[in-house]
Amino acid sequence: MVADNYRSIRKQVDETALKCGRQPEEITLIAVSKTKPLEDIEELIQIGVKDFGENKVQELCDKYERVSAPVRFHQIGHLQTNKVKYVVDKASLIHSVDSLKLAKELQKEAAKRQIISEILIEVNVAEEATKFGLHTEEVLPFVQEIAKFANIHVNGLMTIAPFVENPEENRKYFRTLKQLSLDIISKNIDNINMNVLSMGMTNDYKVAIEEGATMVRVGTAIFGARNYTI
Ligand SMILES: *Cc1c(COP(=O)(O)O)cnc(C)c1O
Numbered sequence: 001m002v003a004d005n006y007r008s009i010r011k012q013v014d015e016t017a018l019k020c021g022r023q024p025e026e027i028t029l030i031a032v033s034k035t036k037p038l039e040d041i042e043e044l045i046q047i048g049v050k051d052f053g054e055n056k057v058q059e060l061c062d063k064y065e066r067v068s069a070p071v072r073f074h075q076i077g078h079l080q081t082n083k084v085k086y087v088v089d090k091a092s093l094i095h096s097v098d099s100l101k102l103a104k105e106l107q108k109e110a111a112k113r114q115i116i117s118e119i120l121i122e123v124n125v126a127e128e129a130t131k132f133g134l135h136t137e138e139v140l141p142f143v144q145e146i147a148k149f150a151n152i153h154v155n156g157l158m159t160i161a162p163f164v165e166n167p168e169e170n171r172k173y174f175r176t177l178k179q180l181s182l183d184i185i186s187k188n189i190d191n192i193n194m195n196v197l198s199m200g201m202t203n204d205y206k207v208a209i210e211e212g213a214t215m216v217r218v219g220t221a222i223f224g225a226r227n228y229t230i
Helices: 002-019 038-046 057-066 081-087 100-112 136-146 167-185 205-210
Strands: 028-032 051-054 072-075 091-097 117-122 152-158 192-198 215-218
Touching (some): 002 028, 038 057, 057 081, 091 100, 136 167, 167 205
Parallel strands (some): 028 215, 072 091
16 A cells, blocks of 8 residues: 555656656655554565655664665654764764754764764745744855864755645745755855755645755655654
8 A cells, every 4th residue: 555655656756857857766755654653664665665754863763773674764854962873873864954053963973983974954945933944044154164074964955845735835945945055056165065955745746846856755645644643
């Protein structure tokens, strides 16, 4: 069931890419497995899925230890500084870096383990009070600051768009994130890469692809609705 859902979403991702003149291989579909059992993840591993998204450090670490084959776990939820030490060597990509304090902690813990922490910078493009992330105009100075951190590698930007009925309403935010990445590229900063734009979820991933997403994070459409009360 979950495998069928995944295949159907993957097909729509590919079709959307082709329709707007992009290559399907440019777009990673991250299966957002937060709150969902390991069996669902295993069903997807069976069909070759390699990228999973988790919100909570504890849950990511737990699933990381238990999966039957190596896959990439993406830390997509807010990351507290005191949890960095648990996740720094388990998350393939941390999508939610949004403060100097967090970046410093990642640098410290990655250096200790002699690894490079692959990260994205989370941008609160829509400036929603309830969301984490830097405001658009804060991103360039932040990037310039953390470019010097030897054990952190910035791969691009991430945003969580507002929850809206009509995904077209989020197009402007995706466009802003893409433009911001182009502005940063034009500065030619050492150690800063803008290959990844992580944007688009169940409700709005097609619009995000049209605006340049290279990673879409889809949960509900693959795994069904989440139950947070358990
Ligand atoms: C839960 C979550 C998603 C997936 O949301 P769906 O609407 O279920 O596709 C994507 N990104 C982040 C950061 C999330 O927390």
